[in-house]
Amino acid sequence: MAIHLLDPETEEYIDIMPGDLTGFAEGGDFGRLLSYSMAGIELRSPSGEELNLTEGSEAIITLPVSPEIANNAETTIPLWFFNEEEGYWQEEGEATLEGNTFVGNVSHFSFWNADAFADGVFLSGTVTSSFTGEPL
Numbered sequence: 001m002a003i004h005l006l007d008p009e010t011e012e013y014i015d016i017m018p019g020d021l022t023g024f025a026e027g028g029d030f031g032r033l034l035s036y037s038m039a040g041i042e043l044r045s046p047s048g049e050e051l052n053l054t055e056g057s058e059a060i061i062t063l064p065v066s067p068e069i070a071n072n073a074e075t076t077i078p079l080w081f082f083n084e085e086e087g088y089w090q091e092e093g094e095a096t097l098e099g100n101t102f103v104g105n106v107s108h109f110s111f112w113n114a115d116a117f118a119d120g121v122f123l124s125g126t127v128t129s130s131f132t133g134e135p136l
Contacts, residue, residue: 006038009066018082018111023089025078025117033080033089033115036073037063037102041109051109058105063095063114070100074116079104082111089113 006017021033039061043051053059065073075097080089095104095114102114127136 002040002042002044004040005064006040007066008035008038009069018084019087019089021089021115023080023091023115023117026091029117029119031117031119033113033117036069036077036114036116037065038111038113039063040111041106043109053106053108058107059109061095061104061106061112063102063104063112065097065100065102065114067100070097073097073102077102077114078117079106080113080115081106081108082113084110089115091117 004016017035017038021035022030023033024030041061045051076094077097078091079093079095079102080091082088083090093104093106095102104114106112128134129136
């Protein structure tokens with residue numbers, strides 16, 4: 001079993017976490033995530049086979065939060081998992097603040113994140129050289 005906690009207040013956090021903290025809320029809205037706590041959870045059998053929960057089962061996870069973050073956090077916050085196939089975070093369920101931890105139910109093991117959600121936009125364009133007018 002491997003559980004790796006990621007503290008959003010550390011410098012290496014952004015280099016270790018998967019994705020770029022963008023995701024889709026349960027209603028389909030795209031936005032940015034403000035992470036309060038994150039964990040990568042992976043279970044393997046003694047022979048190295050990846051293990052996961054059976055369909056319809058849930059596990060309880062507890063994500064620690066620094067006292068500074070806990071003092072400013074909502075008492076209930078969305079849970080997000082990193083969708084490796086799509087390359088973004090996806091909302092699934094919620095966690096409740098209990099002291100300095102967020103506690104929630106998950107349906108599978110992967111990277112899980114307790115995050116606030118902020119609306120985002122898709123922006124598309126071309127950057128051109130001010131000298132030549134050519135696309136960079």
